[in-house]
Amino acid sequence: MSPLPNHLRELRREAGARHTTAPASIPWAPMPSPSLPAHLQRLLQLRTHRSGTLGTPPSTDREVPGEEIAPGLHYTEAWMDWPPPAASIDARFARVGEPVARAHLLHFDTETTGLAGGTGTRAFMIGAADWIDSRLRVRQLTITSMAAETTMLRMFAGWLHTQSVLVSYNGKSYDAPLLATRYRLARLPNPLIGLRHLDLLHPVRRHWKGVWANCRLATAEHRLLGVVREDDLPGAQAPAAWLHYLRGGSAANLRRVLQHNAQDLKSLAGILACLAGMDDRAG
């Protein structure tokens, strides 16, 4: 263990921090100097040995689905038979007066490194579903390196055009602002600006708040579409799954995140069809 981390850990313990356990198995070389500036000097010279695996055992199961279309960027595409809505959708349920063409819908959902918000949270997966004729096309972008993020953002921007109507579940508050931050950090124009956006969470809440136990997507898809997920990786575990892979671990859970994300997109499309077929009871 190097003196700098030890020294800091010691100081933090003295300052009252309660959780100061070191992450296991970091290969720091022991160094004897007691004063801080000396530590820094020594550390600077001994920097190259870091592996950053943080105790993650290296895995041979590194298979991420889809095609690696750019270094660290994986693309999957799937076509699904799924009951399509009418070619022209009455969107008054989402308080949009004009009818929306089915062909313009782009359902999207991101998987992120966490819920903390701010500039430190990123999307490592962007999934999008649209209707090609009457089949649902599900496309997913997954990054396996940080550097691939910019390419992923460019790619997703290419899927959008001025006519696109976004469909999401809580995307107005979560996914869209998060992507806006990522585009800004990547110094790219934000392609979501100015697009119409049907956030299905709000109409679902207007109809079923107080009727159902909650209005989460899992509840809505179960109640409205009869979807029962098997072996679903809970959304909250997605960040860990990706991080595990990033640090050299197995891709097994990351593949489950892809499945989870694809099901979210299918459910979005199904719930939209369902809502569009209803009278707008809540006005």
Added chain:
Amino acid sequence: MNALPDRFRPEGASLSPPGDGRILAERLSRRYAARITGSIVMPATTGSYVPLPDNLPPVLAAALRQRGITRLYSHQAEAWAASQAREHVAIVTPTASGKTLCYTLPVLAAALQERAKALYLFPTKALAQDQLAELLELNAAGQLGVKAFTFDGDTPGDARQAVRVHGDIVISNPDMLHQAILPHHTKWAQFFESLRYVVIDEVHSYRGVFGSHVANVIRRLQRVCAFYGVSPQFILCSATIGNPRGHAEALIERPVHCITASGAPSGERHVLLWNPPVVNADLGLRASARSQTNRIARLAIKSGLKTLVFASSRTLVEVLTKYLKDVFDHDPRKLPRIRAYRGGYLPRERRAAERDMRAGHVDGIVSTSALELGVDIGALDVVVLNGYPGSVAGTWQRLGRAGRRQRAALGVLVASSDPLDQYLVRHPEFFRDATPEHARIAPDQALILLDHIRCAAFELPFGDGENFGPVDAVPWLEVLAGEGVLHREGERWEWIADSYPAGAVSLRSVADGNFVVVDRSAGRQNIIAEVDFTAAAVTLYEGAIHMVQSVPYQVERLDWEGRKAYVTRTHVDYYTDAIDYSRLKVLDCFDHAACGAGQAGHGEVHVVRHVAGYKKIRYYTHENIGYGPVNLPDQELHTTAVWWQLPQVLLDAVFADRQQTLDGFMGAASALHLVATVTVMAESRDLQKSVGSSDGAWFASTNPRGHSRVHGSDDGQRATPGAEPAFTPTVYLYDAFPGGVGLSAPLFDRRDELLARALELVQGCDCRGGCPACVGPVLAMDEGATHTPKMLALQVLNLLAHG
């Protein structure tokens, strides 16, 4: 703050109205000569004016004229010129000298000419509100169309978007910048892209731990600005401190054009130092500061002078207000003449109080430090300080509240029984001569730096070779990667954790682990205070009397792991003082120097603090009236210290025995601690003292009978000091924060001055054998002894000062 009407009256006319500060000062000096230990007079100065600069945008000049401003003070013009030359500017001029205009002019000019934006940072919300009001007035006067908003914890969520997008001037505070703006900088992208000025007012309040944090927040701000391709100019304002340029440059890490010559006129100013009369000579008991403050304020208000009283606690504010209201506000049909002003009132009430004061409807105001900073309350004649505010700079700042251009102002400092107060009031020359304290920050303090590099890495990824301020960030990034919050890929360090680091970093402490104080009186559980981890062991032990706003609570149970202290309201006439033994061991000596017959040093130390028990001490008399045990884990601390020691041969020759030597060192430690606290503008608990050997083999404490005694490193007590063959007692003063916050280096640099002051403190003290105001609490039985603690301390100090 441009009270212009005064400017157009004839200058220098000595038409003092019948009642003014000078006349009151003379009356008080005649009637209470014995209580006045010092009197300072500062003559009036005339103003220095220049015409409005030609390069001021015409609409702005017109707006100024509309508000009656046809010329500038010289320092305002200098600030304008420096800002137009694209320099960073620091303005350090007295209260009410028109500092605001120094930054308002460049900010408004840039907003008008280039739609450039400005960020204002104030330490408190009240000041932010004041600024907003003033900006809006000038804006309205000139129909400038500049949009200014406050952005703080009270800004509703739906208004925040409008502030971010439409604000030309955003008025906020360092905590909001740290926790809400920087971690969400992409939402502020438009604002940052046009950011031209960052105005930081009251920079003297950014010192110590808080200042060290703020300096790091500014590093993060500069880093985010660089991302958006801007490099804003900084305009800083400060009350008088000893090192304005140094402090400004330490905060922003850029060269600064420092303006210290005020062009604003000032009236004559009188200052009196007031020690309450002795009411019991045997016990050295003095009348309360409160009774004296009340008397002086009453006289001033009766003389028709607008008077402001500063008191240290909210309760005291209420008590003094009641006393004054009993005299002046007994007729309910009339408008109240006395008002209280303190934290804990609703903002609306405070605004109303400020308005009434500005309008001159109020004759007497009693306030806590809430009014210390630049809140505008109009002109005043008299300021009375109930107790020393803790620093010379802070005292002048409060005294500076009184002052009109054509009338003499009076400030009275009424000393309490606190040793610091007694020191100050008995050393009027300290006030007259001492340069104000230096504001110190230690932005590279290890824990603070790590916290902010963590926050910075969240805001923008670090690249290899990137500095954070002047610090190479890489070793710190490796530490963070080791924690698992950063992921290194190629040359970049990316944030990877699902956490919001700024939320866990408070700008006002070194680390987390604060204790909450829970009041269980009346069957409820109210959190009434928070205590730093470092102070918890010596203030929250079971049995401790914990004062909150001078209301005593007794600690009934301390949940060390849960970081909670349960207290109940109590009524006692004593306070408690922990008996804590500190054992220090020098790990690394950074520097040392000969010091009289001995040596002084400064460096890194390891401190183990053990709280063995506590004393109950009666108010005012400082009598020791009982003891209690404390059972707490030892506290360990790596920090920095300054120390003094004398060679064993000399001590054996000078002192009769080692017991006396030790008593002398203990007394010397008390005196040095007291003057050091005064000198470095520290809170006394941030700086601790200890006496022990340099290798940590033994340390000394004062036993219940007032004698120092020696403890070994095994905690076993030894009856007589001197069993050890080697005996080099050492006085240590150390930083009470893990890693230190930079208090000890300046103490080492000023070691000669400290010794001289300590010596003079003990020599000049009125007591016979020693007292809490010089060498620490002394028991009555020592008074007749041949070798008094005072004499012994003087011997030690003399050996260190002169050899």
